[in-house]
Amino acid sequence: MLRSSSESHCFSIPYTIRVSRRAKAARLRLSPYEGLIVVVPTGFDRKQVPALIESNKKWIEKVQRTFDAHRLDDTAMTGRVLPERIALAGIGQSWNIAYRHEPLQKPGIQVYEKAGFEVELVGAVENSQLCREAIEAWLKRQAKQHLGAQLMSLVSEHGFSVSGVSFRKQRSRWGSCSSKGRISLNLKLLFLPPELVRYIMLHELCHTLHMNHSKQFWSTVARFDPNCAEHDRRMKHAWRYVPAWFAMK
Template sequence: MTNPGKEIPYTLRVSPRARYARLKISPHEGLIVVIPQHFDKKRVPGLVESRREWIIKVQGSFDLRRLDGVSDTGEALPSRIELNGIGETWRVTYRSEARARISVREASEDELLVVGPVHDEASCRLALESWLKRRADLKLVTQLGRIASAHGFSYSSVSVRKQRSRWGSCSSKGRISLNLKLLFLPPLLVRYIMVHELCHTRHMNHSRRFWSEVAGVDPDYAAHDREMKHAWRFVPGWLVAGS
């Protein structure tokens, strides 16, 4: 299934060296459109659309589940949430209470309490997702800061967002964005993604110099980069697909 008609998200990069517009797909940054400096940006959506089948095929080879919508159709709500990326496991208890909204509380250091009209599964998912976001804002952001200061990187800001097809990104202004779903990955892959994005603060490309920078901080980067192709399988099905 290909989500017909759905807009395909992409990152636009203007390259002074590019002579033609081209599309590339990386397992953790999603679709990237590289255009020459004077390329008319209005042509980009049409260009992406014309390659829709190819894009879906390549992205599908990275992870079938996230594109075919299985995650949307409802795996049951979790009774445990394993956040491998930050080394935490949470038990989840649902308690029905007459109140307008669902709230998620940390009842102890490994127990979550979901309280409110819990028969409403969709709202439970959203409430859990906001909790994940808070957890990620706390833990992933701190971890990025630690790696940056240990290796002398600087960035202008960091944000955590739930994203469909990219694990992280770094803008030319040094703004780093991390995918909320990193929480579910093995710690070494989380670290790799952070190192990768931090190295983009020095090299906005995937040149040899970029990769040797990455290797300096993560000598196993090549294996980690390969593993990223299949990393979407670590994301549990109850988490609503999409960004």
């Protein structure tokens, strides 16, 4: 579990240090939106971090170039401003977003769905954080309604058994399955192509049969998704489909 973090720079490369109780040694992690993260164990001498980064400088620069090459050339996807349009590829919908300032009895923002796939945010819309929270809550409702239906359709079609499903915004995991058969899916799936959404759902559903990544597990996944190997490779760059305004904290 990550406990604390601090930000710094090394050789013009900004980085964040995070202390992990579980870490046995220092390691580097690169994220397209969070940048370079140095995960260190408790009690690690932080003076060693610059040398660690310098020794991995070529790898860091290579991965960063990969991020730049795969990033979609779309300001709606890469900008950090509030969106005026949200394309939810995972459920085949595209919504226009309008913002209207209006004093409310209680501080906050109300969200209204209108005809023609338009969402209007009303209230303290000058507060970008409140807007993001309101949009996230709306996206969660979309996920429950549409992704939830997709998942249960796969359950029925292939004879799986689940104890429940939940949706939340997660930093790195696209989905998970508990030992009791409860599926948790990342809200970011809403932005992914439908075939990748289906792959993640089937991947987690197969964990209800095999709580591991054994050969049996992958054979089961391949039985339901013959293109699972290709889809798994594509998931390594799936972050590029998620707009920066939603990927950020």
